[in-house]
Amino acid sequence: MKSPSLSLAAGVAALGLALAGCGSSGTSEDGSAGGATRTVTDATGAEVEVPAEPERVVTLHYAATQPVYDLGFMPVGQGVFEPGIVPEDIEEEIESVPVVADAEEPKLEEIAKVEPDMILAPNIYDEEVLAQLEDVAPVYTFTLRGGDRAKWTQRTEEIADALGVPEQVDELQSEFQSRQQEIADTYADVIEDNNTVGVIGAYEENSFYAWGEENMTGTLLTPLGFTWSKQENAIVEDEPEPEATLSNEKIDSAVGDADILFIDSNLRAELNPFMKDLQTTTLYKELPAVRNDRVFAAGKNTVAGYTDANYTLDRVEEALQGIQEK
Template identity: 25%
Template sequence: MSKRTLLAGAAVLSALALAACGTTEPAGETAGAEPEGAAVTVTDARGAEVEIPAGVTDVVALEWVAVEHLQAVGLVPVGVADAAGYEEWSGTGAPLEGEPTDVGTRVEPSIDAIAGLAPDLIVAVAGRDDAAYADLEAIAPVLVLQGADAADPVGTMFEDLRMVGEATGALDAAEAAIADYEAHIDEVSAAVADAGLEGTPLAHMDGYENAGQVEIRPYADGALLPAVFESIGFTNAWPGEGDEQYGLGVTDVEGLTALPDDAHILYMTVGERDVFTQQLASNEIWNGLPAVQAGKVHRLPDGIWLFGGVGSMAAYADAVVAALSPTP
């Protein structure tokens, strides 16, 4: 059987926050911001200079990663796009705090619902059109995060968190959350080495049924998840390329024959939706993969958002090690 060409796919961004402690220093003293008690101007992912009032407390988050960044610096959003979806997809790695108002979907948030909350700040992620930003900016300042960048996925996660910290007067809390994450990664890396798992090839992927056909979305080099598992000692087994922002590709089941024989396959889903154990249960190509035959396919726990922040990625690292560690 010939291997199919591995295609790069456009990313579809379908978003346990680390509690940061310590006193809050003047926002941006180390990043050029105004002293505490004054407004701050932050240059966001659009290159726009966003003027944000002092004392931000009421914030609306239009992407799940923005929710996590806000919670990581000690701010509970008053409004969240698709709050129910957040709890379903991210509730284990970074549980939703408080009781935020649902402000519509992440693709199409409700302008009326957001306006009704009279927020001090709205946090979005790059990818919306200019008209959408204009509508939101009529309500409150809009801070646009990069969300992802395949050139530096972990660094982008950190910079977005720092931007949220600077904008809300909690840059020290952002730095503390980053330091906690890096310390946790060091601990997990040591556990991987002790278990003799260093260098194990992993391939993380999503599976979807589209018009009766199974579509696979592998996480290529540049995606956040491989960057995280590589940081703790594993290697990315997927040989294909991904898009420039999220590092995601697309292939079919036959394309998975490009994986090396010793690769482990990782995936996540929610609830009973499971393409890999349902739609592919009788697929000859899938069942013939070395990873499947060797029992090296691992469904990781529900509720860890794959495009999240430091809390989600710390939980992801833990889940990967738990899945590959031999049972006592």
Template identity: 30%
Template sequence: MTTTPSRRQGAALAAALLSVTLVLSGCGEESTSDDAGTTTAATRTVTADNGPVEVPADPQRIVTIGNTTLPLIDMGGKPVGVTEVGASELGLIPQEQKATFEAATTLGASGDQVDMEKLAGLKPDLILAQLPDTEFEQIKKQLESVAPTVFWGLDVEWKELADGLSQAGNVAEGLSGQKAQFQEKIATIQKTYSALIADTKFVNLDRWESSDPGTFSVADFGCVEIAQGDLGMNFPKAAEGADPLGWTSLPFEQLAELSKYDVITYPVDAAGQPKAPFAPVVATNTWKALPAVKSGRALGVFCPGNNSYGPVLQYLDSLGTALATLPAKG
């Protein structure tokens, strides 16, 4: 880990310091070299949706706004200021991560409600933000007047966000371990269930608290994106450029049309019970009559989130456990 050189008095020593530029891992680093030949990075340049930003090489007082909070904490970061996170999300993260979140100063309910005076009072040396572009534009100048600000829009892929946060927040060590676990779990599932993945038609269902009564969705976003993209499992998904399938609410009567799929996945909580919004689906006679349900091929899978590696690793564990319960094809 690199550190910022301490301030020393004396014009002679100050004159002896030479500023050099290094390129490390695709990021420019501004460094200083003392007369003993020791080089210490002071800043680095990272590039995000708001362009190249010069940030401290080893930031000590990070503020996270919007969706950057839990991913940074997941990688071992300890922000001093945060925006609010819903109780349901906090309930899904490990206790030590929750404690880290609660130790930080809350700056507002969301990015567009940040208390700028309180933010400035924290004296951050780095601000990390992911929120809608329109919200960021409203507060961009204010944030940048307080500290270097690195911004990502909502369309950034989760792995790219994780890489960006690790570079800007200097938490690459935590990320590298998570990446290794991710690759290992992906390889294990692909090897163990290669034939199943190649020959099975899956469908992923979901339902949310905001869903209209008597409706469900064929969901093609969230954790199922890992099953599709990284594992190569055959789930329905929207055509390129079209709205996600999950945006369309379907009446319970259309559950019968799922008979053409070999395996159904649906959301469960950490205890393995159908998530509360989805419970009305499994209570219907139409659901119970589905061939996949009657044959034990409806799998409850736990997805605590898909915006950083920690929750995704939990999803892969749950998916692997669920696939192991599938009966052999008759």
């Protein structure tokens, strides 16, 4: 993802007018305008004074939006997201939340209009953009890119700290780990017989995405007892992050050793056009996992939070049950 440009500066004058119309969106020095405050340390190490009980939170990326609703909150403004990645039971509610940031940059005037008392921003913005956001409300920066990108549970912990509900993360994690253990125990024989797993996605023409076990989906699958594809691990070994974009011609050398192949989808088990195109290629059709009918849609490879993680476990459990019944 590219860092946003400085084109935001053009909207600063209009932002001032919007803020004047909205009234105060922060707290006074004694905290009286927005209630009590507390100081938290964000993902960059910066100390940020935020409301003790935030009520109007803006999330500038879906990687924060999902943890926010996982933790029992609903944002008043959010970053753009693709159709189908929101759970069906809250889809209508999420879609009613104003979109105040696109894939590249926040929309300052739109953010000001929703009068946030805190902004959750990914660690992709430069200092000038952050300064402009801070004129609207306190900004807590969370981890999206960098060496900790794969640690989706850490990102949820960061969001929970910003929201003042760290205890809720412990509950989510305990329930999730218990479920992983239950699946591992229930389907131990199936996993032992189909032990090697590979995970791929496709996001552009004539190429696919390989994921090593140290990435997000690995934290979901390896605790179940699977062994990651040695080919796939080797391919991403020298990458800055354990993931790589490869031409379709390399599909066999990437996951040809996988007994089971889990592929990227939305939260409806729907595949995007690039993945559908990959599935029409001869090399894909010749993969052992494909010939043995061991390919399954498993939700988003980029795990935003516990909703994504549990959806993947749903699909994996469904796949293992189907194999067991054959």
